[in-house]
Amino acid sequence: xxxxxxxxxxxxxxxxxxxxxxxxxxxxxxxxxxxxxxxxxxxxxxxxxxxxxxxxxxxxxxxxxxxxxxxxxxxxxxxxxxxxxxxxxxxxxxxxxxxxxxxxxxxxxxxxxxxxxxxxxxxxxxxxxxxxxxxxxxxxxxxxxxxxxx
Numbered sequence: 001x002x003x004x005x006x007x008x009x010x011x012x013x014x015x016x017x018x019x020x021x022x023x024x025x026x027x028x029x030x031x032x033x034x035x036x037x038x039x040x041x042x043x044x045x046x047x048x049x050x051x052x053x054x055x056x057x058x059x060x061x062x063x064x065x066x067x068x069x070x071x072x073x074x075x076x077x078x079x080x081x082x083x084x085x086x087x088x089x090x091x092x093x094x095x096x097x098x099x100x101x102x103x104x105x106x107x108x109x110x111x112x113x114x115x116x117x118x119x120x121x122x123x124x125x126x127x128x129x130x131x132x133x134x135x136x137x138x139x140x141x142x143x144x145x146x147x148x149x150x
Contacts (some may be wrong), residue, residue, distance in 0.1 A: 002146065005073035009132055012056035013043075014119040017024050017085070021112050025105060030096045037093055044079050062120020074143040081118075111135030113126045 017036055024032030043050030060066040088107050096104035118124045134141035 003074060003077065004070045005135075006053070007058045007069040007071060007073070008061070009053045010078055011065060011069075011119055013050065013052040013082070014058060014115040016052040017115045018112055021108050025108060030093060031136075033089055033096065033104075037086050037089030038083050040082050040089060044083035044086060047075065047079060050082075071144045074146060076143050077127035077130035078124065080130040080141075081114075081124050084126045084129070084133050085101045085114065099139065 017040070020032050020036050024030070024036070037053045043053065047053075056066060062067060088111050092104045092107035092111075094104075095101075095107065114125045130141055131145055134144065
């Protein structure tokens, strides 16, 4: 079954993640890291509640500031990638609160780097991991990549 995913919503999500995490680092605000972690985890468990995607749907898209980019795709790998990033940020928050700043900010920058790779180069590392786990018949990783015409 071919489904559609609006990649503009995904890119908006990534832009918010990158921007807020960089701001958190520059201001030394662990609360921003925790906030982004919460938004990512909640948006993974309840996709319709994803705050940054809702901002796209209810503010950016209706005003024409960001145009939809709906393509054949599976939502599961993107949700997995978001959950994985959220997990990294939960670990980063714990490390930062425990006074292990190098580890905490290092994890934050891993998420920034991977979100940037997706936003600017179109490569979703979490999606790649999802599909690799599916190739190894790991339970829960059932969808296969969508073949798109070149």
